[in-house]
Amino acid sequence: MIYNPRLTAAPRLRYMTRAMVSALGLLFSALAAAALPGADFLVRGGTVYTGAEAPATIADVVISGDAIVYVGPEGARHYRARNVIDAGGKIVAPGFIDAHTHPDTYIRSPDARQRLNAPWVFQGVTTVLIGVDGAGSFEIAKEAADFEKQHVGTNLVPYVGFGAVRRAVLKDDARAPSAAELDRMRALVARGMCEGAIGFSTGLFYAPQSFASTEEVIALAKEAAQRGGLYDTHQRDESSYSIGLLGSVQEVMRIGREAGLPVHIAHIKALGVDVQGSAPKVISLIDAARSAGLEVTADQYPWLASGSNLSASLLPRWSVDGGRAALLKRLDDSATLAKIKTEMVENLRRRGGAQSLLLTSSNRPWTGKTLEQIAQSWRVDPVDASLQIIRTAKDVDEVASFNMTEDDVRLFMKEPWVVTSSDGSDGHPRQYATFPTKYAQYVQKDKVITPEQFIRSSTGLTADIFRLVRRGYLRQGYFADVVVLDPKRYAPKADYLHPRVLSEGVDELFVNGQPVLQAGKLTGQAPGRVLLHTPPVGTCPK
Numbered sequence: 001m002i003y004n005p006r007l008t009a010a011p012r013l014r015y016m017t018r019a020m021v022s023a024l025g026l027l028f029s030a031l032a033a034a035a036l037p038g039a040d041f042l043v044r045g046g047t048v049y050t051g052a053e054a055p056a057t058i059a060d061v062v063i064s065g066d067a068i069v070y071v072g073p074e075g076a077r078h079y080r081a082r083n084v085i086d087a088g089g090k091i092v093a094p095g096f097i098d099a100h101t102h103p104d105t106y107i108r109s110p111d112a113r114q115r116l117n118a119p120w121v122f123q124g125v126t127t128v129l130i131g132v133d134g135a136g137s138f139e140i141a142k143e144a145a146d147f148e149k150q151h152v153g154t155n156l157v158p159y160v161g162f163g164a165v166r167r168a169v170l171k172d173d174a175r176a177p178s179a180a181e182l183d184r185m186r187a188l189v190a191r192g193m194c195e196g197a198i199g200f201s202t203g204l205f206y207a208p209q210s211f212a213s214t215e216e217v218i219a220l221a222k223e224a225a226q227r228g229g230l231y232d233t234h235q236r237d238e239s240s241y242s243i244g245l246l247g248s249v250q251e252v253m254r255i256g257r258e259a260g261l262p263v264h265i266a267h268i269k270a271l272g273v274d275v276q277g278s279a280p281k282v283i284s285l286i287d288a289a290r291s292a293g294l295e296v297t298a299d300q301y302p303w304l305a306s307g308s309n310l311s312a313s314l315l316p317r318w319s320v321d322g323g324r325a326a327l328l329k330r331l332d333d334s335a336t337l338a339k340i341k342t343e344m345v346e347n348l349r350r351r352g353g354a355q356s357l358l359l360t361s362s363n364r365p366w367t368g369k370t371l372e373q374i375a376q377s378w379r380v381d382p383v384d385a386s387l388q389i390i391r392t393a394k395d396v397d398e399v400a401s402f403n404m405t406e407d408d409v410r411l412f413m414k415e416p417w418v419v420t421s422s423d424g425s426d427g428h429p430r431q432y433a434t435f436p437t438k439y440a441q442y443v444q445k446d447k448v449i450t451p452e453q454f455i456r457s458s459t460g461l462t463a464d465i466f467r468l469v470r471r472g473y474l475r476q477g478y479f480a481d482v483v484v485l486d487p488k489r490y491a492p493k494a495d496y497l498h499p500r501v502l503s504e505g506v507d508e509l510f511v512n513g514q515p516v517l518q519a520g521k522l523t524g525q526a527p528g529r530v531l532l533h534t535p536p537v538g539t540c541p542k
């Protein structure tokens with residue numbers, strides 16, 4: 001065998017050189033890492049949707065304090081993070097923003113655990129809009145101070161509500177305000193706006209707000225317009241109760257034009273047998289107004305049943321003029337009772353009959369039964385059964401009302417001006433399962449919308465509509481509201497008969513940079529903030 005030193009020495013030299021290079025490399029990268037700025041979390045290698053209209057990329061997200069400091073391919077080259085989360089195979093997105101919620105039993109609970117707002121957190125939601133349907137207070141500063149002191153799991157965005165404003169001045173009366181009374185109501189709306197509400201919310205379907213004329217609402221909405229707010233509404237009629245669905249959409253747009261502000265239609269739908277199939281007409285009305293320059297948007301929940309109560313669904317509005325005491329008096333008068341029942345028969349037909357109303361108030365003999373079933377078991381007709389329930393006590397007559405068609409739901413969902421909302425209220429699974437239902441059913445199973453449309457309509461678009469500052473996008477300098485979810489496990493677990501079951505599949509959730517969920521479990525942290533709107537300079541007293 002011929003010994004050739006070049007054949008053996010050269011590789012050994014190369015080997016040593018490599019070892020030296022790699023030792024030096026390690027030394028340099030250790031020095032470089034020591035020189036890198038520190039950060040709290042590196043979420044590594046996830047499928048990242050930024051909330052903009054763009055497909056996902058594989059990327060890192062770095063969080064420091066309450067902010068996102070980096071979104072890109074190599075987080076570890078720029079930051080030395082104390083915690084690294086492997087997000088391979090998972091979706092990383094801005095925390096979801098829920099445009100329409102009723103979370104009061106959670107966020108106002110005396111129990112700190114309840115205030116974590118778990119029904120929303122487990123869906124990946126980091127911000128909820130409250131005081132909707134005109135239910136918000138006008139004492140925004142006081143409310144904000146209370147929430148900051150109590151600590152809540154998610155961010156809260158408040159509206160000033162027409163219900164409280166009208167009640168404070170006109171009680172539950174079905175009449176127009178005098179000029180002086182209108183001035184008092186305007187001052188209350190202005191106060192709410194100046195204290196940081198993002199806009200003026202109404203629920204014109206509900207008494208006593210239903211007693212207001214369009215002109216009254218326009219006068220009040222102008223107070224929000226002057227201060228950079230928007231108009232949000234559970235519109236007067238989503239069905240065929242009074243002015244009809246199309247008439248009602250036109251009323252919303254008239255309010256927007258005459259008060260001069262963007263208008264937002266809450267939980268857009270075509271409710272009941274008389275208007276099912278109207279989505280194309282509603283969409284073309286709104287598209288025409290948008291092309292003419294009016295800002296019109298809407299939110300939507302992905303369910304075929306609405307959540308309401310028997311009183312609002314079936315009783316004529318005049319029967320509740322003056323409030324509950326006045327109603328009970330009318331029910332005791334046989335001539336008036338007969339009139340009320342005649343209208344209830346018609347309202348029940350409009351809602352699709354007694355089999356389409358599922359009774360959902362908890363711990364009642366009727367819980368989980370349809371109005372038809374309970375009427376049969378009591379051997380009375382459905383209108384009498386519902387009156388019996390309404391008379392029993394306040395707030396025990398909640399229903400899931402099966403009134404929407406799949407076609408209408410899908411058409412609205414595809415519009416580029418429609419965002420996700422839960423309308424989450426007690427007794428309806430939408431409170432616990434809206435976002436995963438939209439994803440599992442309408443993205444994954446039926447492919448009505450793409451994953452990026454789902455994310456965008458739950459994050460960036462929502463933040464744009466409501467002018468939420470530095471929220472809704474994964475971008476450097478934005479607040480670190482971030483969700484990490486496993487697309488294979490992200491799923492709703494609640495249903496109409498078991499409405500209070502937490503959703504699954506969200507592994508990590510950050511609110512203002514703090515982990516609220518870690519490895520799918522609550523951390524107990526409650527870093528939510530009240531996101532207040534700043535009115536333009538000179539529009540509020542100093």
Ligand SMILES: [Zn+2]
Pocket residue numbers: 133203234266267423
């Ligand atoms: Zn509503």
